[in-house]
Amino acid sequence: MTTNARRNLLPAAAHFLLPLVIYWLTLLPGTGYRGDTAKFHFLGKILGIPHSTGYPQYLLLNHLMGLLPWKEPAYGQNLLSALLGAGAVALLFFVFRRITQDTLIASAAVLVLAFSRRFWSQCIVAEVYALQMLFFAGIAYSAVRWQQERESRWLTAAVFLYALSFGNHASSIFWLPGLFLFVCAVDRSVLRKPGFWGICVACAALSLSQYAYLFIRSRSDCPYIEVSIRTMDDFIRFALGTKFHGRMMGFSWHDLWYEQTHWFASLFYFQFFSVGCFLAAVGLWECLCKNRPLFYLTFPAFLLNAVFALGYRVDDATVFALPCFFLVAFWIAVGMQVVAERFLRGRWSILFYLLVPVLIVSNWSLVDQSKNTIPQAATERIVRFVPPNSVLVTEVYQAAHYFRYHLWVKGVRKPGEKIFVAQEWRPEQLAAYLAGQAPLKECGMEIPLGLRPYFADCPLLFKMKGERFEPVLFFDYPDGLREPVLFERVTESQGANTSRSF
Numbered sequence: 001m002t003t004n005a006r007r008n009l010l011p012a013a014a015h016f017l018l019p020l021v022i023y024w025l026t027l028l029p030g031t032g033y034r035g036d037t038a039k040f041h042f043l044g045k046i047l048g049i050p051h052s053t054g055y056p057q058y059l060l061l062n063h064l065m066g067l068l069p070w071k072e073p074a075y076g077q078n079l080l081s082a083l084l085g086a087g088a089v090a091l092l093f094f095v096f097r098r099i100t101q102d103t104l105i106a107s108a109a110v111l112v113l114a115f116s117r118r119f120w121s122q123c124i125v126a127e128v129y130a131l132q133m134l135f136f137a138g139i140a141y142s143a144v145r146w147q148q149e150r151e152s153r154w155l156t157a158a159v160f161l162y163a164l165s166f167g168n169h170a171s172s173i174f175w176l177p178g179l180f181l182f183v184c185a186v187d188r189s190v191l192r193k194p195g196f197w198g199i200c201v202a203c204a205a206l207s208l209s210q211y212a213y214l215f216i217r218s219r220s221d222c223p224y225i226e227v228s229i230r231t232m233d234d235f236i237r238f239a240l241g242t243k244f245h246g247r248m249m250g251f252s253w254h255d256l257w258y259e260q261t262h263w264f265a266s267l268f269y270f271q272f273f274s275v276g277c278f279l280a281a282v283g284l285w286e287c288l289c290k291n292r293p294l295f296y297l298t299f300p301a302f303l304l305n306a307v308f309a310l311g312y313r314v315d316d317a318t319v320f321a322l323p324c325f326f327l328v329a330f331w332i333a334v335g336m337q338v339v340a341e342r343f344l345r346g347r348w349s350i351l352f353y354l355l356v357p358v359l360i361v362s363n364w365s366l367v368d369q370s371k372n373t374i375p376q377a378a379t380e381r382i383v384r385f386v387p388p389n390s391v392l393v394t395e396v397y398q399a400a401h402y403f404r405y406h407l408w409v410k411g412v413r414k415p416g417e418k419i420f421v422a423q424e425w426r427p428e429q430l431a432a433y434l435a436g437q438a439p440l441k442e443c444g445m446e447i448p449l450g451l452r453p454y455f456a457d458c459p460l461l462f463k464m465k466g467e468r469f470e471p472v473l474f475f476d477y478p479d480g481l482r483e484p485v486l487f488e489r490v491t492e493s494q495g496a497n498t499s500r501s502f
Helices: 003-026 037-046 057-066 072-098 101-113 116-119 131-149 151-166 172-193 194-209 212-218 232-237 242-247 252-292 293-309 315-341 345-365 374-385 397-409 427-434 457-464
Strands: 390-394 419-420 440-442 445-447 452-456 472-476 485-489 495-501
Touching: 003 072, 003 101, 037 057, 037 072, 037 397, 057 072, 057 131, 057 212, 072 101, 072 131, 072 315, 072 397, 101 116, 101 315, 116 252, 116 315, 116 345, 131 151, 131 172, 131 293, 131 315, 131 374, 151 172, 151 194, 172 293, 212 232, 252 293, 252 315, 252 345, 293 315, 315 345, 374 397, 390 397, 397 419, 419 440, 419 445, 427 440
Parallel strands: 390 419, 390 452, 452 472
Antiparallel strands: 440 445, 472 485, 485 495
16 A cells, blocks of 8 residues: 555545444434335345436445345445445545645535535435435546546546446436536647547447346336336437426426525525535635636536426425535535635634534434334335235325335235235226226236225325225324324225224
């Protein structure tokens, strides 16, 4: 080990272990949180296909993590995010140290990001965003080293990591204009070298090759294939997220200007408070005036991500602003450097560390998932109660994935016991199924006729006027999911006539 490597070992370990310990203390212990998180808790195990854009790289890492003998399989997949997030923090520390030439400022800035609300929340559950932040940190580290040392291997590394990141999340596309402008600002002659473009083409081929996963698994007997990819047309529609185009730019200009921009601006206050926002503004101005390559690397990606997050009409839109928070941390680091040079003396820059415990204390109760066990316990009781040759019917996205996790991964019921889960149905389809006229279709598989239905979180049933049902069971979760209650429901006219705990 070289002297330089030994000198970097301690700060790398410190900036990896400190966030990791905090993430571990607040980690989601099993399944829960949101529907997509519950989906990733079983998709890695069965190697299925989720919604766009597929996330093949994350699913493979998720699968490898699931091979370890965890007492609770979902716990290992949540821990994967904590490891990836802590790795991103440690790597970003070295990026900030190179930018600011100050260890204390780099440390304070990266810890501010590590314990910001949204970044922290995505490092304690099974989600794709911690891996994406690790990729972005690697791209930034390679790009900054190339800027400072002009060694072509670092530019090659940046291009390679950028291409690889597409196998995890399509938001990488927003980095392309900034990376191009960054290369032009540092050394435009690179763009005239055929070797550079050859590397770009090879990396683009590598990026696309990761999506062979979708074609391979679409031809398997996997029980969960949300979208089957068998032709290039299927792949193009899937990669472009055509299913969600109706939600993109789904706001009027009035709502976009008066409501969404206010919402988006308030997000930064909740992530970094007023002090962090002020430092970011100072840092952005400093980059514009004195460090144009860094401005080009960060601002175009920030702007494009912001436009996407502002216009995307979904419940969890704040996660799409996470790359913006990541990029703002660069400006906070530069802003800290400017303030330290002009107003502080000597080691007084250590005052920036005061923001770190404030963030930890303020956000802990808001992001903590360590006691989030009620959905898992309630769902497991339901799955254990339902007999073989049944179908669990629900309207709730996350409930369906909780059931699938317990059936396919947790192994609450034996594989030979035919228990299916149905969530993607319309009232007329459900009525036809209950009448024995047509099977239900769910994510690449067919739910056969003749199974007894058990309903979980299905208030829509009470709106299906005129339909008569065979005796079925309806589950409700009173008192915040503390104790599931079983309601026996006979017909639409009779309604729920009996109830008992189980």
